[in-house]
Amino acid sequence: MELFLQYIVAGVTYGTIYAIVAIGFNIIYNTTGIINFAQGEFVMLGGMTAFTLKEYMPLPLAIVSAVVITMIIGALIEMVFIRWLHKPSVLRMIIITIGLSILIRETALHIWGEGVTALPYFTGTSVTSVNLGGVFISPQVFWAVGISSIMVLLLGIFFNFTLLGKQMRACSANREAARLCGISTQNMVTFSFMLSAAIGALGGCIVSPITYVQYDSGSQLAIKGFTVAILGGLGNSTAAVAAAMILGILESFSIWALPAAYKDVVSIAIMLIILFVKPSGLFGNAAAARLKEY
Amino acid sequence: MSSKFLHIFGFAAAIVAIQIFTQLTDSSFHLTQLTMTAYYSLLVIGLCMLIGYAGQISLGHAGFFAIGGYISAFLTTHDLAVLKGKPFVASLTNLGILVMRKDTYGAELLTFNPWPACILSVCTVLIIAYVIGGPVLRLKGHYLAMATLGFGIIIYRIVLGTSSLGSADGISGVPGFSILPGVMIGGSGSGKILNYYVAWGILIAGMTCLLNLISSRVGRALSAIHGAEDAAEAMGIPTAHYKLRVFVLSAGFAAVAGVLLTHYNGSIGPSEASVMKSVRYVAIVAIGGMTSLWGAISMSLILNYFSLRGSFGTYDDAVFGVILILIMLFAPDGLIRRQVLGDLKAFFKRSAGKGVAL
Numbered sequence: 258m259e260l261f262l263q264y265i266v267a268g269v270t271y272g273t274i275y276a277i278v279a280i281g282f283n284i285i286y287n288t289t290g291i292i293n294f295a296q297g298e299f300v301m302l303g304g305m306t307a308f309t310l311k312e313y314m315p316l317p318l319a320i321v322s323a324v325v326i327t328m329i330i331g332a333l334i335e336m337v338f339i340r341w342l343h344k345p346s347v348l349r350m351i352i353i354t355i356g357l358s359i360l361i362r363e364t365a366l367h368i369w370g371e372g373v374t375a376l377p378y379f380t381g382t383s384v385t386s387v388n389l390g391g392v393f394i395s396p397q398v399f400w401a402v403g404i405s406s407i408m409v410l411l412l413g414i415f416f417n418f419t420l421l422g423k424q425m426r427a428c429s430a431n432r433e434a435a436r437l438c439g440i441s442t443q444n445m446v447t448f449s450f451m452l453s454a455a456i457g458a459l460g461g462c463i464v465s466p467i468t469y470v471q472y473d474s475g476s477q478l479a480i481k482g483f484t485v486a487i488l489g490g491l492g493n494s495t496a497a498v499a500a501a502m503i504l505g506i507l508e509s510f511s512i513w514a515l516p517a518a519y520k521d522v523v524s525i526a527i528m529l530i531i532l533f534v535k536p537s538g539l540f541g542n543a544a545a546a547r548l549k550e551y
Numbered sequence: 552m553s554s555k556f557l558h559i560f561g562f563a564a565a566i567v568a569i570q571i572f573t574q575l576t577d578s579s580f581h582l583t584q585l586t587m588t589a590y591y592s593l594l595v596i597g598l599c600m601l602i603g604y605a606g607q608i609s610l611g612h613a614g615f616f617a618i619g620g621y622i623s624a625f626l627t628t629h630d631l632a633v634l635k636g637k638p639f640v641a642s643l644t645n646l647g648i649l650v651m652r653k654d655t656y657g658a659e660l661l662t663f664n665p666w667p668a669c670i671l672s673v674c675t676v677l678i679i680a681y682v683i684g685g686p687v688l689r690l691k692g693h694y695l696a697m698a699t700l701g702f703g704i705i706i707y708r709i710v711l712g713t714s715s716l717g718s719a720d721g722i723s724g725v726p727g728f729s730i731l732p733g734v735m736i737g738g739s740g741s742g743k744i745l746n747y748y749v750a751w752g753i754l755i756a757g758m759t760c761l762l763n764l765i766s767s768r769v770g771r772a773l774s775a776i777h778g779a780e781d782a783a784e785a786m787g788i789p790t791a792h793y794k795l796r797v798f799v800l801s802a803g804f805a806a807v808a809g810v811l812l813t814h815y816n817g818s819i820g821p822s823e824a825s826v827m828k829s830v831r832y833v834a835i836v837a838i839g840g841m842t843s844l845w846g847a848i849s850m851s852l853i854l855n856y857f858s859l860r861g862s863f864g865t866y867d868d869a870v871f872g873v874i875l876i877l878i879m880l881f882a883p884d885g886l887i888r889r890q891v892l893g894d895l896k897a898f899f900k901r902s903a904g905k906g907v908a909l
Binding site: 292338342346347348349351352353355356357358359360362363364367476480483487516518519521522525526528529532533536 | 608689693697701872
């Protein structure tokens with residue numbers, strides 16, 4: 258029983274990071290209709306930048322600076338590569354964002370090298386653990402789950418109660434109409450890139466002590482995040498969180514049945530099955546999904 | 552019709568010219584990379600058929616390449632000597648499907664003959680492509696890209712995580728493949744020049760098949776699908792059927808390329824299945840202009856050759872990333888296309904016309 262719970266905790270930990278990547282996908286997808294294949298790279302950039310900055314400043318400040326820097330990079334990427342394209346085709350956008358992910362990854366390789374980096378635990382060390390009814394939980398797990406929950410909550414408030422958030426939602430509902438109402442849709446797109454870069458970077462910082470980050474961590478996270486995003490229904494962030502927990506727990510139990518080397522195979526197989534069987538996602542509405550453009 | 556054969560003839564002449572040039576300048580060591588380039592190009596033209604003519608992106612073609620290469624490598628290196636007494640194995644040996652050979656250390660091995668191994672691996676890839684192609688090709692846009700990417704990653708993870716496939720080291724000691732008596736792909740001591748001509752000969756044969764396919768009924772149906780799938784469907788073209796057939800065809804090209812390159816190199820490693828390889832093939836097709844087999848083949852020749860020579864150094868992957876972005880931003884129709892000539896002509900005509908007016 259304890260072992261069972263221990264696996265659940267491990268699953269939730271991984272689920273948290275998948276949820277963060279998936280939310281990043283959803284924010285950009287909602288405002289632009291683009292799947293940003295470089296989303297995982299934002300997570301990597303956040304973790305790596307914070308690791309470098311913590312040499313010069315206290316940890317909380319390093320994390321905040323890393324988030325801001327990644328945010329600026331996100332904005333720059335949108336302005337340089339995407340803003341001026343006039344109605345690009347989906348194929349073109351896929352290839353451009355894939356190219357961007359390669360470029361970011363290779364730049365990171367030349368800046369930081371191939372080494373694995375990890376931020377220190379926010380509280381305690383790698384061996385501290387809290388005993389909760391026989392289950393040992395690292396304090397970092399509480400940090401990860403706590404910060405992500407607060408983030409999801411804040412995003413909810415942002416999108417529902419602030420003017421900027423409402424403008425972004427208007428932009429995703431109907432771009433033309435939003436423009437007619439005087440919303441600068443171009444700025445909303447830039448803003449959505451900044452927001453999802455920031456969320457990704459923060460995610461990278463909080464999981465860095467647990468899972469480590471290196472220059473090529475991004476692409477794996479991206480495919481997991483995408484799996485979660487479509488599992489929940491593309492564009493639906495609340496459902497993505499639930500889907501992330503499901504995937505994280507399934508993955509952590511798959512180690513029982515399969516060698517650990519095949520862990521990724523399980524989640525990608527789940528993605529393929531969902532795509533083949535119910536592309537609108539577990540919680541999505543098939544009829545509504547058919548009206549969307551992919 | 553005749554211009555098509557003129558192109559092929561010109562291409563073949565260029566291949567011969569390159570070989571003669573290396574002979575004269577005493578730089579025949581270039582032929583090794585050029586031979587490998589030919590096999591990669593075989594995959595690229597198949598992929599070009601799928602992306603450019605059927606309009607379906609695939610980010611998983613390195614997976615097909617690797618399945619082909621790995622199955623062939625496994626069958627031709629896995630020693631079955633312990634099973635020698637079994638009647639089934641004995642009858643396979645009598646049929647010539649299994650052969651006794653000596654490895655580099657002189658030990659006796661009972662392994663598959665490369666020919667049946669090649670046929671078996673290509674057939675396996677065709678079946679896999681057919682099975683996954685059905686559901687995959689019903690997807691569009693992002694979903695299609697992600698599904699093929701997912702397939703590629705699964706194959707990569709499997710070859711990396713399976714110890715009987717050599718895990719991170721891959722399979723080495725793959726014997727040469729004598730496709731005809733006296734014509735051996737790879738193997739030790741075989742002729743560089745012969746291998747070069749065999750590889751480019753196979754590529755030109757493949758190219759001829761595809762060019763014929765494009766100018767046939769199938770090719771016209773495909774370009775209709777690429778133009779407007781719904782309209783093509785309304786005209787009575789079975790779009791799903793054609794897309795699947797091209798998908799299987801391009802997977803077959805990838806598998807043949809994988810098998811032959813594995814025998815040529817004598818080894819295969821998990822990096823052949825990596826996502827970066829798939830992206831690289833897509834990049835080459837994109838630079839070549841998507842709908843141009845000649846564009847794809849010439850870009851493949853240039854980029855693969857320089858990449859294999861190590862000209863890009865540690866920036867190898869970055870170069871392909873930058874190329875992808877630049878091409879998609881500024882020339883989404885590719886660099887090599889017929890319009891470039893037309894554009895230039897139009898430009899000069901206009902400036903000439905202005906000159907007269909002035």
